[in-house]
Amino acid sequence: MYEYNPRSLRAEEFISDVEIRETLAYAEANKDNFALIDEILEKARPVKTGTGYICKGLTHREASVLLACENPEKIARMYEIAEEIKQAFYGNRIVLFAPLYLSNYCVNGCVYCPYHGQNKHIPRKKLTQEEVKAEVIALQDMGHKRLAIEAGEDPVNNPLDYILDCIHTIYSIKHKNGAIRRVNVNIAATTVENYRKLKEAGIGTYILFQETYNKESYERLHPTGPKHDYDYHTEAMDRAMEGGIDDVGLGVLFGLEGYKYEFAGLLMHAEHLEAVHGVGPHTISVPRVKKADDIDPDAFDNSISDEIFTKIAACIRLAVPYTGMIISTRESEQVRERMLQVGISQVSGASRTSVGGYTEKERPTDTEQFNVSDQRTLDEVIKWLMETGHIPSFCTACYREGRTGDRFMSLCKSGQIVNCCTPNALMTLTEYLTDYASEETRDLGYRLIDEELKKIPKEKVRQIAAEHIEAIKHSDKRDF
Numbered sequence: 369m370y371e372y373n374p375r376s377l378r379a380e381e382f383i384s385d386v387e388i389r390e391t392l393a394y395a396e397a398n399k400d401n402f403a404l405i406d407e408i409l410e411k412a413r414p415v416k417t418g419t420g421y422i423c424k425g426l427t428h429r430e431a432s433v434l435l436a437c438e439n440p441e442k443i444a445r446m447y448e449i450a451e452e453i454k455q456a457f458y459g460n461r462i463v464l465f466a467p468l469y470l471s472n473y474c475v476n477g478c479v480y481c482p483y484h485g486q487n488k489h490i491p492r493k494k495l496t497q498e499e500v501k502a503e504v505i506a507l508q509d510m511g512h513k514r515l516a517i518e519a520g521e522d523p524v525n526n527p528l529d530y531i532l533d534c535i536h537t538i539y540s541i542k543h544k545n546g547a548i549r550r551v552n553v554n555i556a557a558t559t560v561e562n563y564r565k566l567k568e569a570g571i572g573t574y575i576l577f578q579e580t581y582n583k584e585s586y587e588r589l590h591p592t593g594p595k596h597d598y599d600y601h602t603e604a605m606d607r608a609m610e611g612g613i614d615d616v617g618l619g620v621l622f623g624l625e626g627y628k629y630e631f632a633g634l635l636m637h638a639e640h641l642e643a644v645h646g647v648g649p650h651t652i653s654v655p656r657v658k659k660a661d662d663i664d665p666d667a668f669d670n671s672i673s674d675e676i677f678t679k680i681a682a683c684i685r686l687a688v689p690y691t692g693m694i695i696s697t698r699e700s701e702q703v704r705e706r707m708l709q710v711g712i713s714q715v716s717g718a719s720r721t722s723v724g725g726y727t728e729k730e731r732p733t734d735t736e737q738f739n740v741s742d743q744r745t746l747d748e749v750i751k752w753l754m755e756t757g758h759i760p761s762f763c764t765a766c767y768r769e770g771r772t773g774d775r776f777m778s779l780c781k782s783g784q785i786v787n788c789c790t791p792n793a794l795m796t797l798t799e800y801l802t803d804y805a806s807e808e809t810r811d812l813g814y815r816l817i818d819e820e821l822k823k824i825p826k827e828k829v830r831q832i833a834a835e836h837i838e839a840i841k842h843s844d845k846r847d848f
């Protein structure tokens with residue numbers, strides 16, 4: 369039995385099973401305690417300061433009480449506050465990205481993933497550097513500026529040097545009016561030394577999904593391969609931070625285990641990072657397990673309804689107010705639209721989850737990692753975002769200006785992100801509209817930009833943004 373200690377560097381202590389079970393019992397006992405729930409909701413609300421807003425966030429215990437609560441009025445209030453928080457720190461901007469699958473060679477035995485080593489149905493494929501280049505050009509031709517690279521774990525076929533080569537290739541491609549400006553990386557847990565090399569290669573966020581925080585389930589779901597080691601996987605973010613990566617992205621694969629358990633574990637992980645490294649997760653992803661080749665969809669009986677899924681997202685937003693929240697094309701347009709209203713700040717668009725998928729005319733399914741529910745083009749996604757009241761953003765300025773880790777967080781907390789982000793979002797949206805959009809999307813976008821420019825409070829900032837936007841529209845000048 370391990371004592372709960374968020375400052376410990378041992379997985380069993382910062383994600384203590386005993387603490388999670390006690391949290392769930394506490395949440396269940398208080399789920400109709402409306403006085404306590406109101407108090408927790410009040411604590412979660414953003415408070416206006418001289419320069420911006422500040423939010424206290426919630427502990428895993430407090431947030432678990434909200435998640436357990438089934439009262440419709442209280443749930444509606446959670447959703448309102450989630451939206452208020454997102455507006456306070458991120459405004460109506462939504463950041464766009466696309467995954468890029470490099471290799472599906474994998475030695476692990478993850479029972480929910482079609483890339484598992486024992487799956488003999490799928491062709492194994494690894495992109496050459498020439499193919500990486502072709503994929504990146506295809507992505508750039510859509511308008512993407514931000515990628516998340518994905519790969520299975522295979523020290524022989526995809527060693528770290530291969531991943532590093534791919535990152536260098538991606539950053540080196542200058543094509544037409546653009547370049548990929550931020551490469552986030554989603555690869556298996558590795559060593560401090562390797563994290564250091566990834567940092568030196570200029571990666572953005574290092575993303576690693578925990579899959580499940582329940583150690584017993586984790587070991588059953590990952591029966592073979594290096595990923596079987598729960599502690600090594602759970603302590604990966606500490607090694608990443610030790611290696612100098614200060615933007616890390618957490619996530620749970622919802623549907624593998626009981627969602628209340630995962631939720632408490634996820635928040636404890638965020639609290640641990642804050643306690644030990646002084647900075648919480650840069651992003652939190654909320655993937656749900658999907659049908660895939662060689663996977664029995666009925667094997668996961670913890671799958672969660674859209675309603676519960678929405679509530680989880682809102683409660684994460686209340687508990688970890690400054691984090692970026694990501695939803696992928698695993699989810700349908702309808703689900704994504706709902707999730708955008710409760711705190712999501714980043715979405716992928718026009719994703720292909722197969723190795724080499726972007727250079728194929730038709731969406732390939734043979735090496736696909738999971739079925740993509742939202743199959744719209746990037747142009748359609750951008751148009752939809754604007755029609756639903758958002759500013760699609762391709763901005764990567766924070767990362768390139770060195771505003772990562774605690775520097776990003778303190779800017780976010782002081783409200784300054786909102787002031788510099790809207791102009792940046794509008795400029796990068798103008799780049800997209802001018803270089804890549806359909807006529808209909810472009811017209812809609814230019815009108816939206818005119819309206820949004822008027823809302824920028826500082827005259828000087830408004831003026832500079834307007835000048836840059838005109839320059840983008842009428843010249844080849846990009847990347848202000």
Ligand code: SAM
Pocket residue numbers: 480481482518519520521554555556557576577579595620621655656657658659660663698737738
């Ligand atoms: N190999 C790396 C690792 O093990 O962390 C990279 C992961 S993989 C390319 C990206 C993520 O896809 C996994 O972490 C997992 O959460 C998710 N995934 C795997 N199978 C899935 C499925 N059937 N449905 C939805 N997501 C899935």
